[in-house]
Amino acid sequence: MLTAEGCPKTMLSIRDALEAVEGRWKLLILFALAQSPKRFKQLAKEVPGITDKTLSKELKSLESNKLVQRNVYDTFPPTVQYSITAHGKSLEKVIEELHYWGLAHRREIMGK
Amino acid sequence: MLTAEGCPKTMLSIRDALEAVEGRWKLLILFALAQSPKRFKQLAKEVPGITDKTLSKELKSLESNKLVQRNVYDTFPPTVQYSITAHGKSLEKVIEELHYWGLAHRREIMGK
Numbered sequence: 001m002l003t004a005e006g007c008p009k010t011m012l013s014i015r016d017a018l019e020a021v022e023g024r025w026k027l028l029i030l031f032a033l034a035q036s037p038k039r040f041k042q043l044a045k046e047v048p049g050i051t052d053k054t055l056s057k058e059l060k061s062l063e064s065n066k067l068v069q070r071n072v073y074d075t076f077p078p079t080v081q082y083s084i085t086a087h088g089k090s091l092e093k094v095i096e097e098l099h100y101w102g103l104a105h106r107r108e109i110m111g112k
Numbered sequence: 113m114l115t116a117e118g119c120p121k122t123m124l125s126i127r128d129a130l131e132a133v134e135g136r137w138k139l140l141i142l143f144a145l146a147q148s149p150k151r152f153k154q155l156a157k158e159v160p161g162i163t164d165k166t167l168s169k170e171l172k173s174l175e176s177n178k179l180v181q182r183n184v185y186d187t188f189p190p191t192v193q194y195s196i197t198a199h200g201k202s203l204e205k206v207i208e209e210l211h212y213w214g215l216a217h218r219r220e221i222m223g224k
Contacts, residue, residue: 013214014139014207020217022134027126066220087220090213095126097209101202102125105132108178108199 017094020065025050025058027095030088033068037083067091129206132177137162137170139207142200145180149195179203 021027025047032038032046044055059082062068067088073079133139137159144150144158156167171194174180179200185191 011139013212013218014210015214016217017210017214018130018134022130027123065217087217090216094209094213097206098126098129100125101206102127102129104202105128105177105199106125 020067021091021094021098023058025054026062026067029055029058029062030067030084030091033082033084034089037071037081039079039081043082062088132179133203133206133210135170137166138174138179141167141170141174142179142196142203145194145196146201149183149193151191151193155194174200 028047028050029043032043038046040052040055040059043059044050044052047055050058059068059070063070066085069083069085071081071083073081140159140162141155144155150158152164152167152171155171156162156164159167162170171180171182175182178197181195181197183193183195185193
């Protein structure tokens with residue numbers, strides 16, 4: 001990748017991937033949903049510090065990226081639950097690589 | 113990672129990694145330097161659209177993250193060259209994973 005032929009052709013896909021995980025909240029929401037599907041209020045509790053407005057916006061963005069699914073159940077009143085999709089779970093490997101590199105990066109920067 | 117135990121402990125390292133590659137320019141600069149060490153003006157030419165001011169700022173940030181090295185050669189006038197570090201090259205695997213997931217993401221979103 002980081003070689004003579006790696007250049008801008010590959011940038012679009014990399015940008016797509018970065019966009020899907022960027023920002024303060026997306027990964028935290030995915031972490032919370034990876035444990036189990038959740039209702040909006042549960043989710044708001046498990047992602048510390050997030051406002052309802054932001055959570056709603058982020059869920060819509062995750063939904064449009066097919067990382068999260070919004071399920072409406074036919075109860076009275078209707079129940080809405082959010083769950084992580086198979087595509088959302090496929091982020092696993094990316095997140096793992098980011099995690100390991102991030103650890104190595106800390107060691108490098110802090111000179112340990 | 114995306115499981116019950118994956119949660120916020122790992123977020124710091126992931127954030128570190130995202131920060132190191134985020135934005136419009138950092139990866140493009142690293143791609144250019146991965147091919148060969150370059151002087152500032154060469155680099156400015158090979159990263160289309162970047163201003164001198166932004167390139168200078170980004171190089172400082174990459175330097176402080178030990179991804180890029182600034183070498184001053186004892187010539188008259190002194191020559192300055194930028195090169196990618198071993199640590200910078202270690203981003204390879206992260207970038208590759210981002211690339212492959214980004215490709216899969218395009219297919220998923222575009223329904224192909």
